[in-house]
Amino acid sequence: MSEQANDAALRHLITLDGLSGAQISEFLDIAESLRATAERPVNKLPILRGRTVVNLFFEPSTRTRTSFELAATRLSADVVNFDVAASSTKKGETLLDTLRTLEAMRCDLFVVRHQENGTPEYLARHAAPGVVIVNGGDGNHAHPTQGLLDAFTIRRHKPDLHNLTVTIVGDIQHSRVARSDIHALQALGIGQLRLAGPAALLPEQLQSSRCQLFHDMDAAVRDADVVIMLRLQKERMAKALVESDRDYARDWGLNADRLALARPDALVMHPGPMNRGVEITDDVADGPQSVIFQQVSNGVAVRMAVMAKLLGAFQ
Amino acid sequence: MSEQANDAALRHLITLDGLSGAQISEFLDIAESLRATAERPVNKLPILRGRTVVNLFFEPSTRTRTSFELAATRLSADVVNFDVAASSTKKGETLLDTLRTLEAMRCDLFVVRHQENGTPEYLARHAAPGVVIVNGGDGNHAHPTQGLLDAFTIRRHKPDLHNLTVTIVGDIQHSRVARSDIHALQALGIGQLRLAGPAALLPEQLQSSRCQLFHDMDAAVRDADVVIMLRLQKERMAKALVESDRDYARDWGLNADRLALARPDALVMHPGPMNRGVEITDDVADGPQSVIFQQVSNGVAVRMAVMAKLLGAFQ
């Protein structure tokens, strides 16, 4: 079931599936300690000085790349953005030769983002000793740093996770964010998980005693402590599954009326970038319950924690 | 009239319009002090260590981006080049969400370049407290760091600005460089400004007692202390307004014969990149009166000054 050996010393971060609550909490604790530093005006730490981080992005994403880049820079690592579209893979170089080449240049940690499931894991299986692979999002498989930053954001506001109800709304089926959120929150012992979305996009195998599927948005949001809205991936989803933006907003969008069904202090979350007016309305996205931009801030701290921990800075 | 509140503490740099001579002089004085440092072999200053500068370029410009990047780097800031073409705006993210996202990652200063007028000002109006927006050029509105570096270059050679005649030649109508030069020089009390170019490209509203329009290049250049040639923006200008490169060179190009009409020690300036053989001949561009590459050097010093000042390093 678990894709990852649950041994004490985690070497790479490919998925949160199979990680223990203690392992996940350790990342969050380190992120908490780094976050304080990150808030200072001079926010550089010498922790990874002389180490090299490569952003190996096969699927472009300027915002995620920037988050990893800033995380590495603030730990004083050197950062190389290896734009794969422009690189030798065009010339037919294999994925492994690209890895070996960058390893030979003494790059220490690779953030790998790829449109196909399994590429980061494949590279992790073949990485040289001491070299670290961090999954920056692969296909619809996993986005572990997003799962960690979402858990981190929830824990900062509502530390008593065992008593929380968290609702995730959208295209669960194709969402690596949803998958990693679910793994993180379940490992941390979240009280109740609710997954809501169009029937065709709700994977039945995720259902369990503590994870329920909802075919009605109002019911899913009622009395929730946290509502995580997913981005409507227009490009990825079969068009037939969603009739129109407008229908989607009506059936599955979060607006003020729906949010009123949740707990009065419920958090609103979104991994970004938002389709405003589709899965979320402006007043909710910018309202007092939204912690959407805190997620972004926390993302840098969590990525600092992952890099520092996996490169051995926190034993 | 003024677009910018003329208060003591300038927070952003969007336009030079409305700035006092004292405010502009302060930037130039700081640039002067930084320029000395910039000339040293080891030209790094720890002034902005731990601060993050983002080049948010919607309109690509490698040379301007590099100037800002080097300015920030030499102040020891971390620099992120946020390539907007490749970013989430493609995915429909709003401009403000991009700003909020990067603010949430604790980016301190944004250099914004955009093909449409007003984008930097719009972002400045919505920037979080403490976050600084610098206009890196917007549409045909303003290019304030270019205005400052041109004023700086003139002042270094001819400090008695009150007695100078400065001629600007070209497509004044569509030039953000011309507009910012005019604002800088007028605020600093320049003696006489002359604007020359094809009639259709000379905006009448700029005319004043100390700013004359010229429809003849020879007359405009005669006895001038400084001649600023603008780039012929082939892509921006309606084709009908200029018959051909050749006609333009004949009527509005600066060559040795025309330059001989100006003061013997007149400076020749151009914001680059030059269309050699169109608005300027090789012998003039590379001649002893040309300070065109000094403008480039001064650009780095002026941008260092702007970033350092606006981020509070010089109170």
Place this chain on the structure above:
Amino acid sequence: MSEQANDAALRHLITLDGLSGAQISEFLDIAESLRATAERPVNKLPILRGRTVVNLFFEPSTRTRTSFELAATRLSADVVNFDVAASSTKKGETLLDTLRTLEAMRCDLFVVRHQENGTPEYLARHAAPGVVIVNGGDGNHAHPTQGLLDAFTIRRHKPDLHNLTVTIVGDIQHSRVARSDIHALQALGIGQLRLAGPAALLPEQLQSSRCQLFHDMDAAVRDADVVIMLRLQKERMAKALVESDRDYARDWGLNADRLALARPDALVMHPGPMNRGVEITDDVADGPQSVIFQQVSNGVAVRMAVMAKLLGAFQ
């Protein structure tokens, strides 16, 4: 004959043609001393702090750019990647104006890669005093840092160069790598050079008493101490010269059977990226005699040496 004045103080690195064995050895000796540092976990040296290196790549190559970028970064230089495709050359700026502009921003060293022969040399002839040009590969002319890193790799394994036989196989005619390897190895007094490849791709003028042409791969490889395989440049070579990948592999590819003809301890080299299954088989590329990824590691050390030496850090 020699393209480069053989004076004591080398200012640029454009070609290895004309360099003395002593000059080449000096680069290799510096690389050797830097390599030890490069192997340390914290591999930064303050040697080029405050200096600026520009990667001026007209022909894109992410892997070579990254090698130069890391070399500069580990000497603590600031690095600017000047993406020429996106730059002012589009706007018609001349090559020299681009150079002058970046010089004016106080960039100290330019790595120039260009699809046309002679561009780095042209820029070197026009560079300002103190500014250094390093050829990062031009057309089919030269790739001097590749020549140095190949010589360095051979020397580390087999220091007695005078008694070695080195075989280079492939499209010698169009290979700047081959050309620079030949210059480096001949200057260092290599025992015997053998050039092998399809007849149409073997330049007769390279033949000499210590450099033989081979029209048969088996004969070329027999008893060799080093076999350097060139990449089959599909895009560059006239299609008619090679019938198919399969024919090429059969006639000119290195496989285990052929390698068995060489000395038992023969080194296998390739500049990368490899066309696996064409000029080299997987078992050979990944076998115990392959030093292909050592070449990559050595490339960083050699580029550090070149930059440090030419910028005056080792007198």
